[in-house]
Amino acid sequence: MKNRPLSDDALALVARRFAVLSEPMRLRLLQALAGGEKPVNALVELTGGTQANVSRHLQTLTEAHLLKRRKEGLQVFYAVADPSIFQLCELVCGSLEKRLAQQAEAFEPKSGR
Amino acid sequence: MKNRPLSDDALALVARRFAVLSEPMRLRLLQALAGGEKPVNALVELTGGTQANVSRHLQTLTEAHLLKRRKEGLQVFYAVADPSIFQLCELVCGSLEKRLAQQAEAFEPKSGR
DNA sequence: TAACTATATGCGCATATACTCATTCACTAG
DNA sequence: CTAGTGAATGAGTATATGCGCATATAGTTA
Numbered sequence: 001m002k003n004r005p006l007s008d009d010a011l012a013l014v015a016r017r018f019a020v021l022s023e024p025m026r027l028r029l030l031q032a033l034a035g036g037e038k039p040v041n042a043l044v045e046l047t048g049g050t051q052a053n054v055s056r057h058l059q060t061l062t063e064a065h066l067l068k069r070r071k072e073g074l075q076v077f078y079a080v081a082d083p084s085i086f087q088l089c090e091l092v093c094g095s096l097e098k099r100l101a102q103q104a105e106a107f108e109p110k111s112g113r
Numbered sequence: 114m115k116n117r118p119l120s121d122d123a124l125a126l127v128a129r130r131f132a133v134l135s136e137p138m139r140l141r142l143l144q145a146l147a148g149g150e151k152p153v154n155a156l157v158e159l160t161g162g163t164q165a166n167v168s169r170h171l172q173t174l175t176e177a178h179l180l181k182r183r184k185e186g187l188q189v190f191y192a193v194a195d196p197s198i199f200q201l202c203e204l205v206c207g208s209l210e211k212r213l214a215q216q217a218e219a220f221e222p223k224s225g226r
Numbered sequence: 227t228a229a230c231t232a233t234a235t236g237c238g239c240a241t242a243t244a245c246t247c248a249t250t251c252a253c254t255a256g
Numbered sequence: 257c258t259a260g261t262g263a264a265t266g267a268g269t270a271t272a273t274g275c276g277c278a279t280a281t282a283g284t285t286a
């Protein structure tokens with residue numbers, strides 16, 4: 001009863017989610033937030049990006065509902081709002097590892113013919 | 114033993130995979146191929162795209178190792194090479210549905226306070 | 227009030243990429 | 257060989273977006 005062809009609108013939403021996850025810096029930020037809520041300055045340090053750039057990417061992630069924002073005095077704390085992104089990354093990593101392992105096999109005469 | 118911070122290279126690969134999935138037309142093609150191998154002309158019809166554009170997107174998907182190509186006479190058949198993409202899409206769809214349902218809730222006075 | 231700090235944002239540049247049109251390539255049939 | 261068909265590709269254009277720089281905003285402290 002599932003997996004019927006998605007509507008154009010739905011397709012656009014899915015595509016947008018993937019687009020948000022398609023920048024290394026944003027993945028780095030998500031990774032940095034895997035351990036829990038952190039303020040912007042900590043994220044700037046952890047990722048090595050500029051403050052302006054980090055701030056923009058955090059905005060993108062927040063607008064996509066992947067992060068949530070909490071202000072506390074001067075600082076702004078960000079945290080992962082949608083844990084499913086970690087499952088996504090794991091799936092992709094698994095798929096990539098599998099492929100790379102297969103490609104590596106082609107160069108190792110181990111049990112090859 | 115998993116989920117250590119990914120290297121920059123790994124991060125770039127993951128980001129690239131997401132980028133490949135971030136175009137509605139490519140998602141449409143994957144959806145069209147969910148039922149099995151199809152020739153290019155069928156995909157052009159199913160997606161409503163131009164032949165040139167469909168061909169380019171098929172190339173992108175193939176280079177990303179998500180599709181495989183098989184030539185037979187004049188026609189070229191494409192098929193999904195990495196089924197994990199469907200799990201990815203399901204995860205994203207689930208996450209989006211959940212969010213949209215929550216947002217809809219805010220407008221329905223059903224069991225709200 | 228002014229000074230200081232943490233974030234956010236406006237602007238411009240550079241690059242990436244999706245799209246169309248025309249052409250070319252690969253293959254088959256006559 | 258030539259003609260015809262399905263698919264790929266080169267060129268050009270338009271749009272999107274990542275980045276850095278400078279500045280603006282919000283909040284704190286004096």
